[in-house]
Amino acid sequence: MKKLILLILLISFSATFAQFDTTQVTETYGMNRKVIDLTGKWKVSYDEGDTWSVQHVPSTSYENKTLLYKKTITLSKADLANRTFHLEVNGISDNGEFYVNNQFLGSYFGGMTQFWVDLPESSLKVGDNELKIKVNPTEGYARQIQQLPMHATRAASGIIRKIDLISTAGAWVSGISSSYKLADGNTSASLKIKGAITTGQNGSVKGNVTVKTYLKNKEGQYEIGTSSMNVSNSRVYNFESKGIVNSPKLWSPDEPNLYSIVVKVIKGGSVIDQSEISIGFKDVTIVSSDNGNGFLLNGQPFKIQSVNYVDDINGQGQSLSDVQYEKDIREIKKLGANAIRVKFGLPHPYLIDLCNRYGLLVLYELPVYNTPTSILNSDEIKVRIKNIADRILTTIDNSPCIFSYGLYSYSSEGQNQTKSYTEDILAIMNKYTNNLVHKTIYSGSDYPNIKGYDFLIYNFKHKTFDFNKQLVRLKELQQNSGSLPIVCELGTTVQKHNKNGYADKLSLEFQAYYLLNSYSVFKSANLAGYTIDTYNDYLLQQPTMINNSDDKYVYTSGLVDRQRNERAAFKAVKSIFNKEKEPLLTAGSDPAGDQTIVFIITGIFFGLVFLMMINRFKRFREYFFRSVLRPYNFYADIRDQRLISAIQTSVLALLVSVSTASFIAATFYYLRFNDTLEYFLNIIVPIQIIKENLFTMVWSPALLILVMSLIIVLYILLLAAFLRVAAFVLSVRLFFKDAFTLATWALIPTLLLLPVSAFMIKIFEQMENGYLLIFLILVVVKIWSALRLFKSSAVVFDKPRGKVYLTELVIILVFVGIPLLIMQLDRSIVDYVLYIYSVMV
Incomplete structure (x- = not known):
């Protein structure tokens, strides 16, 4: 009986490997590989070697500067005998210069990819050997695509993942x-x-x-x-x-x-x-049917159930330990997910190994997010992404867990907008991998360029709570995507400790409510799967507005927080993925309530102040109507030094300031959940502390109106100073009081913004794209005010209009153009603003 069982086993083995020689040969192991883990204490310098401190490596640095690392390695004569040494680098950002005993080994592109550095045999000696690594941060467009994408993880530098010294024969x-x-x-x-x-x-x-x-x-x-x-x-x-x-x-x-x-x-x-x-062996097939496009995995229908995974944890930053990676993968499997989508970084080799062993597919996104096509198609970015793709394809593509590669996320979908970049990267993918290729697009992309892609990931570009409206857009996209399957990206942010119930759209319960309801509505679309944004919270490069959080630099969309504490949304997604009973959620209430009353009260109060000034002060009424109906005569009075009350002008300046401030505050408040507005402000405002305070005040309209009013008063004073400069250039005598009067009365059209802000809620309720009308109103008012300012200065200066206008335009170009040029060189502000307009608005 034992012989029969043994015979059956032998037949089974030979059938499995029928074409292979099954003869077992015994070999003697001699000079096999030896690995020295260099994890531990290193000397680190942040100032080009002037001072050094002892730090644990690998570790995450958020300093955007060159870092120097030194470590002493002691080797014996036996260690060196007939051995060749290599450094296995698992992740540095961004590129490194390597030295051993002051001998330069070479410069290597890092980009968080895995690579080897071969050490010349003569570079090492018996005894102490000094290994020095100089790690330089990203520069140019590479820095921009790392730091400027919407909700991008904080840009890290240095030796972020471990380095091993490996000796071979x-x-x-x-x-x-x-x-x-x-x-x-x-x-x-x-x-x-x-x-x-x-x-x-x-x-x-x-x-x-x-x-x-x-x-x-x-x-x-x-x-x-x-x-x-x-x-x-x-x-x-x-x-x-x-x-x-x-x-x-x-x-x-x-x-x-x-x-x-x-x-x-x-x-x-x-x-x-x-x-x-x-x-591993797997068979992935794309199928099309009347019920929707999807996947077959090994001949069976398969839906993607994924979570977006970002390398980040409290205390370790992006330098996660192997133990933490395994904990995360176990929890993701418990969640019922069958895939992870790696965002804002390259997957750690050990993470890929875990996904192979535990059974999780990997959707990997090349690090190109929210990138203007002018940058995307640049040689610098194409070469960088080619290098990353080459490293990825030679290190992890053999892994059975790899499902697909994302070429870019959230870029323009015009027919030729991404052609150059797409063709170059697709050529590499088609040549070296059989895995699928996808891209991520925003809602509203009516005609996505689908040539060369296997499926799409669909993201809602604005945080919206109207699921049925988004379902209509989703089905429109399906019609425009041919036979391509669509995976939907779902997620919303929370306040970390908000337990007010799902009536509060920033609560932990609402996050769960949002995911449960969006999934329930979108089921009718028969999608190819879902990816939840995100599994874990992570640190941000730019502050965020949409979650009204105390810490503006933590993106709180995770099913778990940075400490890996589970949220209500974890249980909600677990019930979706495992087809379990939905968790019960508390409705609660929103203690902050609707603060639109602030704008109504502001509009009524200052509207009454304006009417009082018109009715009670005859001179003010005359000045006002003359400045509107007969502006030339009004400005001539200023030129001829006819008395205009400074107090009344100051009151008008206050009304102009409050009107503008109320309009801005109302717009920000009604769009406080709009990540496009947040992204726009992050791009155009270069100073972090200003953005942090602005994003806090957006949620407190009364405070924002007060602060913005003061800023607008300063703006009027700057306009007065601008007129003084123009007068000086044109050799015209102009007192600052008159310049202030001129600037204030030129801004009268901004008073129209006061009633608009009071009733702005009606615009947003009645119009899907109400923000476009709001923007149009603001542009018209500002152009009107600018024309009045130019005209008034020409009258007061008593100079030819052409000469005055030219002088003022030159001054504007100097004061506005120089900062704009600096921002363009530093962060391509024009390219990004045009991108936001063409793709996200």
């Missing part, structure tokens, strides 16, 4: 890649393996070596192919093996069956180097 496996093709019915797989052997400089491994390739799983290890080669110093030798795997066990999130490819370098019967990678 003089010949080592320097690369392994695999590809396969499944037969019909997945009954077998044609497997092709390619790799490279590299030799060092010392000549310790010279002559004939044998390279053996094996396929290994739980049942055993079996030889695929053997190559012999005659090697010499400092060369690279390629090898290739092929085989057929019968009845392969397929990889899926439910059954993550893994195989390993093992490559051994043998000399004189002894294994001198060995390398191993994990692979």
Whole structure:
């Protein structure tokens, strides 16, 4: 009986690997790899080496400056004997210069990718060796695409992931890649393996070596192919093996069956180097039907259930430990997810290994978000993304968990807008990977460019609570996307400790309510899946307005916070993904209530003040109507020094200031959940502390009206100073009091903004794109006021209009153009504003 069982097992094994030589050969292990983990204490300098401090490495630095790292490594004579050394770098930002014992090894692009640095044999010595690494931050467009995307994670620099010192024999496996093709019915797989052997400089491994390739799983290890080669110093030798795997066990999130490819370098019967990678066999197919487009995984219908994952945790920043990665993956599996979508960074190799083992597909986004096409198509960005794609495809593409690569997120969808970039990156993808390719687009992209893509991820560009309206847009996108499946991105932000119930749109309960209801409504669209934004909270590069949080630099869209405490939304998503009973949620109330009454009271009060001035003060009434109906005569009075009350002018300045301030405050308040407005303000306002305070005051309209009124008064004083400068240039005598009078009365059209702000809520309630009308009103009022200001100065200066206008335009260009030019050079402000207008508005 035992012999029969043994015979059945042998037949089973031989059937699985029928095309491979199953002869087991015993080999002696000699000079195999040795790994020295360099994690620990390093000396770090933030000032080009003037001062040094001891810090733990890897770690996350948020300093946008060059960092120097030093570490002493002690090696014995036995460590160095016939060995070649390499540094395995798992993630630095952005590029590094490497030195050993003051010998320059080279400059390497990092970009958070994994790469090796080969050390010359002569660079190391017996005893203490100093390793120095100079890490430079991103620059130019690379810095902009890292720091300026909407809700981008905080830009980190330095040695963020661990570095290992690896010693090998003089010949080592320097690369392994695999590809396969499944037969019909997945009954077998044609497997092709390619790799490279590299030799060092010392000549310790010279002559004939044998390279053996094996396929290994739980049942055993079996030889695929053997190559012999005659090697010499400092060369690279390629090898290739092929085989057929019968009845392969397929990889899926439910059954993550893994195989390993093992490559051994043998000399004189002894294994001198060995390398191993994990692979798996899976079959992904896109299907189209009347019920919607979707995926088949290993022949079975499959819906993406994903969470967006961002490398960040309280206390560690982006330098997550292996233990923390595994905790996160276990929790995500408990959630019922079958995929993660890696955003704002490159996946750690260990994270990919965990996804292989636990069964989670990976949707990886190339780090290109909210990028203007002028930057996207630049050579600098295309070369950078090509380098990242090349590194990614050579390090993780073999992993069965890799599902797709996202070429870009939230860019313009015009037919030729992204053509240059898309064609270049797609060419790399099509050549080196069989995995899918996708992109992420905003709602409102009626005619997305779908050529070359396998599916789309759809994101709502404005935080909206009208699910049915978004469902209509979603179905319109489906009609314009041909046979491409659509995955929907869902998420909303919260106040971290808000437990007021889902009546409060910033509460923890509302986040759960939002996800449950949006999923319920969108089910009728038969989407190919969902990705939840995000699994965890993370630090931001730019402050956020939309969640009214005390900490403006934490994006609180996570199902768990930065400390990994679960929120109500975690249970809600778990019920969605696992088809469990929905959690009960408390309705509660919104204690802040609706503060629109502030604008109504402000409009009524200051409207009455204006009417009182008109009715009670005859001179004011005359001045007002003359300035509107007969502006030339009014400005001539100022020129001729006819008395105009300074008190009445000051009251008018107050009314103008409050009208403008109330209009701005009302607009911001009604759009306080609008991430496009938040993004626009982050782009055009360069000073962080101003944005932080502005985003706080947006939620307190009365305070914002007060502060903005003071700012508008200062603005009027600056206009008066501007007129004094123009008068000086034109050799005209103009007192500051008269300049202030001129500036104030020129701004009379802004009084129209007061009643608009009082009843702005009606505009937003009645019009879907009410903000466009609001913007149009503001533009008309500002142009009218500017024309009045130009005309008044020409009359008062008593100079030809052309000369006055030209002088004032030159002064404006100097005072406005220079800061604008600086911001354009620093952050491409014009490109980003045009992007916001064309893509997000």
